[in-house]
Amino acid sequence: MTESSLSISFGQAFVAPDRRRHRSSMSVQIPGGSQLSAKGACALISDSTWRNAIAKQAGDLSVRGFLADYYSTPEHWDVKTSAHRVLRALNGWSYSQSAYIEGGSYICSLSAMVFRHREVHLFHMGDTLVFRLRGAEFEQMSRDHVTDLGGYRYPSRALGMDGSLDIDYVTDSLKQGDLFLFTTQAVRGTLLPSDFVQLIRADVSDLDATCERLAEAALSRAQERGYGGDQFCFQLVRIDRLPEEVEPEHPVPLYGDLPVPPELSPGERLDGFEVQAVLSRTAKSRVYRVHDARNEREMVMKAPSPELSLRNAYQEHFALQQWVVQRVNSPFVPKIVETSRPRRYQYYLVDYIKGESLSDWALRHPQASLGARLDLARQLVKAVQALHRRDVLHQSIHPDNLMVDAHGRLVLTDFGACHLRESDSQQAARELARQVGLNEHSAPEYALDTEVGRRSDQYELASTIYWLLTGHQPYALAPNELRSHTDLERMSYTSARRYNPAIASELDDALKRALDPQRALRFRRLGEFAYHLRTPRRNEDGVARQPWQTPATLWKAVAGVLLLLLLLSWWLR
Incomplete structure (x- = not known):
């Protein structure tokens, strides 16, 4: 750290009879270099209720999740924007998983x-x-949001409690020597404000020792008063030095202030990356295959379209795309490539997948077996599930957005329509999908201005799988051709077995349900649909077993016949 940078120190103390069953979590993270200037240092504390069976996991996950996602947000986002996006995404995941x-x-x-x-x-x-x-x-900066139920006090407006999240936001200036104390409701009824001041001011040279004094005093006071004070945690953060107020003469421009790259052609260079090929030119973006001579690596560069250089709204979503992909960890989703090279334009880099689109793969493999096609379908489901675990809607799943490499691995690409699944962003998500462009695999709700969500991705996923297995569309009327809700009645499902008799009736029924024009009638969870994509067990002659041929079902049938014979023998006596 330079002499002009922010410097803080901290201490912690924790009291719990069993650390494996604690319900509180706390952490401080102080990054180095430019990240400290762009994102700052973080201090957190979380606390779950004592009646929660997974209180430890809830507390730990909220702290780790915030730190991981906050520091991966685009550098040009301000603190409030970054934290609010991270907290809403974390809240959506916590609420859905509970x-x-x-x-x-x-x-x-x-x-x-x-x-x-x-x-x-x-x-x-x-x-x-x-x-x-x-x-x-000594002042309290947070507000107590609690509800009294049956003599117990429960937190209200907490993380994961509801689909929408109401966040208290407070900002203030810092002064050198400021001390911030983080603790939980367990301390209520033990120490007074004067006790806190006295115990902290006694000696602040060792903040860990100061937190230990606070914990010991709180525990002693709780025991004197007969409280069940078996869990206390204290965290102190001190501002040791503030950065200078004067801005540098030549500040480094943040990512959002950088210009949109010009139109590029093969052979041209940008920030040291040589363009090998133009993969895509659309109204929204440009996608290039580039070569990094420094480490002999091929990558894909995605940049906003030059025509959109003045469209701030799209540039904001472009930055969101990078953050969304960065948060997802799956072998079926491309990885963001970070480079130490200074960036002079807006773009991001991902791993280059050497392969072909699913459309091209299907053209080159018309005789591919049902098992090979189902294997690709299962990989696609895992890719979409990885997005949904991060509360991300893809909104544009179709064969041209899927790549198959030389080893048969399928990768979901093009996140131009991706959106965080938040309860207050239905219209924004739907409008974004429309701007990117609807197609024959789009869910009907995008054309009809109705609610969109994970089941919308489920429809597009099932439509793509139906096409992969049959080479046809499930409906004569394409969803993107719908004009009113009455058109839904004209959508009549065509059995996949009509085009491919090898498809089991059970799988056909699952496709029909996942492709139901009515969003509410589709599978509640994507895992239910994935269950029907499993490969049927086969006999020695290679023929798929029917359900009655499986060992478990067969023995149940035998047991039923024996029971019937036994009852008949008693009746005939």
């Missing part, structure tokens, strides 16, 4: 504080506590 957990949930209170330049930003949900000690002034 529905599948018995006796527990990912609900937790969370206070996240970002120290950047000479300012502090607090993002607060629930009932965790954040105080500031400045001189002799």
Whole structure:
């Protein structure tokens, strides 16, 4: 760190009889270099309810998830934009996953504080506590959002409690020597504000020792008063040095301030990358295959279209694309490539997939077996599931957006229509998909101005798989040709077995349900559809077993016949 950069120190203390079952989590992260200037340092604390069966996982996941995603947001996003996007994405995931957990949930209170330049930003949900000690002034910066039910106090407006998230946001200037205390509701009824000030001011040379004093005092006071104070955590952050107020003479431009690249042709260079081929030119973007001579590596460069150089809204979404892809970890989704080379234009780089589109693959392999096609279908499902786990809608799943490499691995590409699944962004998601362009695989709701979501991706996924297995479309009327809701009645499903008799009736029924024009009638979870894509077990002669031929079903049938014979023998006596 240079002498003019922000410098902070911190200490922590935790009291719990069993660390494996704690319900609170806290962390401080101080990045180095340009990231400290662009994103700042973070301090967090989270706390779940004691009746939560997965309280530890809820607390740990919220802290780790925020830190990982916040520091991967585009550098030109300000603190508020970055934190709000991360928290809403984290809230959506926590809320959706809690529905599948018995006796527990990912609900937790969370206070996240970002120290950047000479300012502090607090993002607060629930009932965790954040105080500031400045001189002799000790004040609470967070608000207690609690609800009394049956004599117990539960956090309200907490992370993962509802599909929408109400975030308290507080920003203030920093002063050298400021001390910030993070703790939980467990401390209520033990220490008074005067106790906090006295214990902290006693000795601030060792912040870990100071937190230990606070924990010991809180535990002692709880035992004296008969409280169940078995879990206390304290975290102290001190501002040791503030950066200079004077801006550098030649500030480095942030990513969002960079110009859109000009039109490029093979052989031309941009930031040291040589263009090998133009992969795509659309109204929205340019996609090039580039070569990095420094490490002899081929990559794909995606940049906004030069015609959109003044469209700030699209450039903002372009930055969101990079962040979305960066958050997803799957072998079926391309990886973002980070380079240390200075960037003079807006673009991002991903791994180059040496292969062909699924459309081209199908043309070159007309005799491919049903098993080979189902293998590609299962990979596609895993790619979409990886996006949905991060609460991302792809919104443009079709054969031309899928690549198959030389080893038969399928990769989902082109995230120009991707959108974070948030309860208040239905219209924005639908409009984005329309701007990118609807096609014969698009879900009907995009053409009819109705609600979109994960089941919309399910439709596009199933439509692409139907085409992969049959070479045809499931409906004579394409969804992108719909003009009103009455047109839905004209959509009559054509059985996949009509085009490919090798398809099992069970799989055909699953395709029909996933492709239902009515969004609410499709599978509730994508995993249910994926179950029907499994490869049927085969006999020694290679013929697929029918359900009654499986061992478990066969023995059940034998047992039923024996039971019937036994009953008949008793009746005939």
